[in-house]
Amino acid sequence: MAEIKRTCLYDKHVALGALISPFGGFDMPIQYSGIVPEHNAVRNDCGVFDVSHMGEVSVTGPDAEKYVNHIFTNDVTGAPNGKIFYGIMLYPNGGAVDDLLVYKRGENDFFLVINAANIDKDVDWMRQHTTGFDINLVHESEQYGEVAVQGPLAESAVEDILNIPCAELAFYTFKQLEYEGEKIIVSRTGYTGEDGFELYGSHKFINKVWDLLIDSHKVVPCGLGCRDTLRFEVGLPLYGDELSQDITPIEAGLGSFVKTEKEEFIGKDVMVKQKEEGVQRKLVGIELVDKAVPRHGYEIVADDKKIGEVTTGYHAISIDKSVALALVDVQYAKLGTPVKVHIRKKFFDAVVTKKRFYKKSYKK
Amino acid sequence: MSKVIEGLFYAESHEFVKVEGDSAFIGITDYAQNQLGNVVYVDLPEVGDEIAAGEEFGAVESVKAASDLISPISGTIEAINETLEDKPESINKDAFASWIIQVKLSDKSELSNLMDAAAYTKFIEE
Numbered sequence: 001m002a003e004i005k006r007t008c009l010y011d012k013h014v015a016l017g018a019l020i021s022p023f024g025g026f027d028m029p030i031q032y033s034g035i036v037p038e039h040n041a042v043r044n045d046c047g048v049f050d051v052s053h054m055g056e057v058s059v060t061g062p063d064a065e066k067y068v069n070h071i072f073t074n075d076v077t078g079a080p081n082g083k084i085f086y087g088i089m090l091y092p093n094g095g096a097v098d099d100l101l102v103y104k105r106g107e108n109d110f111f112l113v114i115n116a117a118n119i120d121k122d123v124d125w126m127r128q129h130t131t132g133f134d135i136n137l138v139h140e141s142e143q144y145g146e147v148a149v150q151g152p153l154a155e156s157a158v159e160d161i162l163n164i165p166c167a168e169l170a171f172y173t174f175k176q177l178e179y180e181g182e183k184i185i186v187s188r189t190g191y192t193g194e195d196g197f198e199l200y201g202s203h204k205f206i207n208k209v210w211d212l213l214i215d216s217h218k219v220v221p222c223g224l225g226c227r228d229t230l231r232f233e234v235g236l237p238l239y240g241d242e243l244s245q246d247i248t249p250i251e252a253g254l255g256s257f258v259k260t261e262k263e264e265f266i267g268k269d270v271m272v273k274q275k276e277e278g279v280q281r282k283l284v285g286i287e288l289v290d291k292a293v294p295r296h297g298y299e300i301v302a303d304d305k306k307i308g309e310v311t312t313g314y315h316a317i318s319i320d321k322s323v324a325l326a327l328v329d330v331q332y333a334k335l336g337t338p339v340k341v342h343i344r345k346k347f348f349d350a351v352v353t354k355k356r357f358y359k360k361s362y363k364k
Numbered sequence: 365m366s367k368v369i370e371g372l373f374y375a376e377s378h379e380f381v382k383v384e385g386d387s388a389f390i391g392i393t394d395y396a397q398n399q400l401g402n403v404v405y406v407d408l409p410e411v412g413d414e415i416a417a418g419e420e421f422g423a424v425e426s427v428k429a430a431s432d433l434i435s436p437i438s439g440t441i442e443a444i445n446e447t448l449e450d451k452p453e454s455i456n457k458d459a460f461a462s463w464i465i466q467v468k469l470s471d472k473s474e475l476s477n478l479m480d481a482a483a484y485t486k487f488i489e490e
Contacts, residue, residue, distance in 0.1 A: 031401070034401055035427045035428060036427060225428055291404065291405040291452070292407060292425070293405055293425045293430060315405060322404075344407065
């Protein structure tokens, strides 16, 4: 087991009294004041997350676009500079290596943001597939820190407290700018279902931004605990739960990010087949009648047999209901299908619902 | 700093036992509710169930985790605290007032295996 890493904000989390736990190979803050108040701060006001554990990779060179299109399911062909794409890196069998964001910085210049737990695996995978492409692939996770400022008041926090102009940014776009002599990246992105921004820069920059936001007392420090409850309520997938080497993006309901009309990409054949012929399992929402909490790995039962498993479940904070995302046999995936969830020794009545339990409020 | 009340018995799995005559009220300690965070559901057993010391009899669920309830003593469940069905959060407000089950004790000598307030205070400080 590799040594557990710390982000550049680790000492600040300790000073704030955070509950710290390992996540994705890093000692990360799970909560400060508590998951519920932090969750509500992001839904109603503004919160800041240390997401410096995320990995960054630069792809530059004459074949950069062609290479990104080869390893990534979305289509970056001819995109304007400043645009961001969500998509998946696939194994040839359609299982997911990881899901990631691709930032187009220039004609031959892309910036890839990957999940902490998958950094080594992803970088190895990318390096194994550079043959024949005239590119320069650089792993840059060590030099970048990242914070996410999320919530309806995020725009004013970034503009007024940090003095970084961001109001003109559209959803899923970014810009690079100078901040005290260094180049930083600001994007209108996030993982909460609320409006918000993600900022990338040196460890020094990230520490400065963190201090300004926390010292303003207008922005609440938020841990990975509420990051998970927030993303879950709006049906955003987490690699390892909803998507994995054994769960394809079509099964996970992410087909719109898989551009099968594209000339080629790793895993395309399986994706074309699954889109045309359908899949055996589908990710659905599940709502329980009772308040018992369905959790990852719990069985979904119907007609006296196991028909699936919970991928993520919570007593959802914003809607006060016990709900789950679950991967179920496709014949039980229709909205309104009655199922049961096996929780400890009991079977709880539930019904198949949409995957979005709470409405996103992005500023488009 | 978590509250510990004199006169109660305490288990290492953070349940308290409040003895009244031949029966006992069992719940989770203030320290346990602090560790769990916001309680959203209590999985209650049924009145009449037999429980044995060291056995699981239900669970307390918070946003982040489910925590099994382990009975510190043996006996028959005489009552369950039904108010927890609608107001599980009362455990966060006052854990010692929010008993979960009332048990008719079958072996009072089991109480000597549990900690008193002083021992439990030391236990949670470690």
